[in-house]
Amino acid sequence: MDWADLWPPFGLALRCGPIELHPVRFDELPRLIELIDGGIIADDVPNYPMTSPFGLGGYTVAEQRDSLQYWWSTWANLRPADWVIPMTVLRDGAPVGVQEIAGHDFPTLRSASTGSWLAVAHQGRGTGTLMRQAIAMFAFDHLGARELMSGAFHDNARSLAVSRKVGYRENGRKLLARGTGEVDEEIRVRLLPEWLVRPGHALEVDGLEPLLEFLEIGR
């Protein structure tokens, strides 16, 4: 048996031009930790941690373990009614960041949300836009999503620029604590299938059918 027989998400692979996305694998975690340790927040962006203590580089051992436990928790807590699937993003075969997709009551609502990061050295060359387009095509064309939600602090210009380029529209604001503890405004964004700005590359998907069955997504 291999991993994909035991756990269908591990059989999933999305390819779009120079990038590939597949659910984060156990043996990739040390490399992802190294990428975070090198920093994911560019100099022109205020401290924007997404989940736990994230992003400015110089990761403590406790923070590294927090990240590991977060990824492991996504495997342990996965249910058809509630899932988070973090995906390793590879560009030209090398890991550069993570694109996550989550669904709560997805078989009924067909609504999903996304979050993503790239190592600073790999930002600013279109990868962030292409991975968001790839996950959106996957969600709409293959999972049957009806909407995708995301958000970024009001001063995270890069993330908001990517959302606009991909076709997301502003969908209100809410208060959210940064990793520093400071509370600030997050801009919520929403994408419908007909608003998606598609890339020049087609999306190839491997391992879809076992995943749909596993997540109880009928079509």
Ligand SMILES: CC(C)(COP(=O)(O)OP(=O)(O)OC[C@H]1O[C@@H](n2cnc3c(N)ncnc32)[C@H](O)[C@@H]1OP(=O)(O)O)[C@@H](O)C(=O)NCCC(=O)NCCS
């Ligand atoms: C957000 C992120 C994934 C985007 O990835 P990326 O590869 O840098 O994005 P791209 O190169 O595809 O596009 C960035 C766009 O932002 C624009 N941009 C960059 N800095 C900007 C600024 N200060 N103001 C406005 N636009 C800006 C770029 O011009 C580019 O648009 P263009 O291609 O039309 O010129 C990446 O920057 C990142 O990981 N940031 C840190 C983590 C994070 O904030 N994640 C999102 C949390 S909501």
